[in-house]
Amino acid sequence: MITDRIEQLKKDTDTLLLAHFYEESDIQGVADHIGDSLKLAQWGQKSEASTILMAGVVFMAESIKILSPEKTVLVPDLNAGCSLVEHSPFEKYLQWRKDNPTGICITYINSSAAVKSISDVICTSSNSEKIVNSIPKDRPILFGPDKNLGRYLSKKSGREFKLWPGACEVHVLFSAKKLFTLKKEHPEAIVIAHPECMEEVLQYADVIGSTSRLLEEVVNNPAKKFIVATEDGILHNMREMRPDAEIIQAPAEGSCACNQCPYMKLNNLEKIELAIKNKTPEVTLDENLRKKALIPLQRMMDITDGKSVTWPDRFEY
Numbered sequence: 001m002i003t004d005r006i007e008q009l010k011k012d013t014d015t016l017l018l019a020h021f022y023e024e025s026d027i028q029g030v031a032d033h034i035g036d037s038l039k040l041a042q043w044g045q046k047s048e049a050s051t052i053l054m055a056g057v058v059f060m061a062e063s064i065k066i067l068s069p070e071k072t073v074l075v076p077d078l079n080a081g082c083s084l085v086e087h088s089p090f091e092k093y094l095q096w097r098k099d100n101p102t103g104i105c106i107t108y109i110n111s112s113a114a115v116k117s118i119s120d121v122i123c124t125s126s127n128s129e130k131i132v133n134s135i136p137k138d139r140p141i142l143f144g145p146d147k148n149l150g151r152y153l154s155k156k157s158g159r160e161f162k163l164w165p166g167a168c169e170v171h172v173l174f175s176a177k178k179l180f181t182l183k184k185e186h187p188e189a190i191v192i193a194h195p196e197c198m199e200e201v202l203q204y205a206d207v208i209g210s211t212s213r214l215l216e217e218v219v220n221n222p223a224k225k226f227i228v229a230t231e232d233g234i235l236h237n238m239r240e241m242r243p244d245a246e247i248i249q250a251p252a253e254g255s256c257a258c259n260q261c262p263y264m265k266l267n268n269l270e271k272i273e274l275a276i277k278n279k280t281p282e283v284t285l286d287e288n289l290r291k292k293a294l295i296p297l298q299r300m301m302d303i304t305d306g307k308s309v310t311w312p313d314r315f316e317y
């Protein structure tokens with residue numbers, strides 16, 4: 001069976017297989033760890049394996065490469081991008097930074113390595129509040145590329161942000177109107193949502209958080225019904241962990257399968273087997289760029305671990 005062959009290949013090649021919650025259950029089944037963006041970066045950095053295969057999207061693999069250049073970092077498919085990466089081209093982001101030189105720029109981990117390299121600090125949806133709270137009160141904040149996460153954080157922290165106008169093509173498709181109707185039909189259900197959703201959807205959410213935070217809520221909240229506004233890959237984890245509860249996906253606009261991330265779904269077991277066997281596709285980065293991108297990413301890791309950090313006075317390029 002292909003799963004047995006992958007297990008054997010992992011052993012033979014000293015490969016750690018990481019998978020995001022949005023991957024299909026068969027991929028999660030062969031993974032050594034399944035997690036959110038932050039956890040995946042931390043596991044990748046901590047691992048002693050010489051090779052990491054990231055079954056997720058390419059920016060997640062790049063983050064591991066930035067943190068651990070000595071490791072071979074593989075992905076099943078190099079086309080597994082992210083709409084937030086596409087919405088933040090380097091030259092335009094650079095101009096934005098130049099136009100706002102005194103602002104501290106928080107960049108969501110869903111971004112290219114090049115955009116990270118011109119940012120002051122990175123965040124994920126699970127540590128974003130901690131990152132915002134670490135920024136001196138007298139400094140303006142630029143936040144990109146996800147305007148929905150940025151707006152949510154700005155409201156939560158009571159601080160004004162300058163927002164980059166990017167969004168996740170999957171999360172923006174949840175329908176506030178349909179969610180309102182569904183909530184009325186299931187008044188006892190707990191609504192949980194990822195902060196990449198639009199403000200109109202988030203207003204109905206009882207809990208807003210990263211993929212791991214949403215899973216934690218389903219596990220720990222004794223409620224028997226949950227309406228979930230995030231990509232549907234994580235629903236099988238929720239159903240597995242709470243077989244006694246009803247897990248309903250929040251409705252999207254139209255009748256498409258648009259609450260599936262097309263990039264995450266490019267991965268499959270066949271591509272994983274080939275990637276480990278042939279050691280390709282490999283994620284590589286220019287060393288100069290990697291070193292620059294490491295500064296904001298390491299700052300994020302340090303703040304997450306409760307360490308103090310220093311901030312540049314202004315943006316220089």
Ligand code: 13P
Nearest residue numbers: 036037038124125210211
């Ligand atoms: P998490 O960090 O919450 O796993 O989110 C990653 C992501 O791409 C959500 O769309």
Ligand code: SF4
Nearest residue numbers: 082083168169170261
């Ligand atoms: Fe990017 Fe959205 Fe897919 Fe997450 S769900 S990887 S933000 S396109």
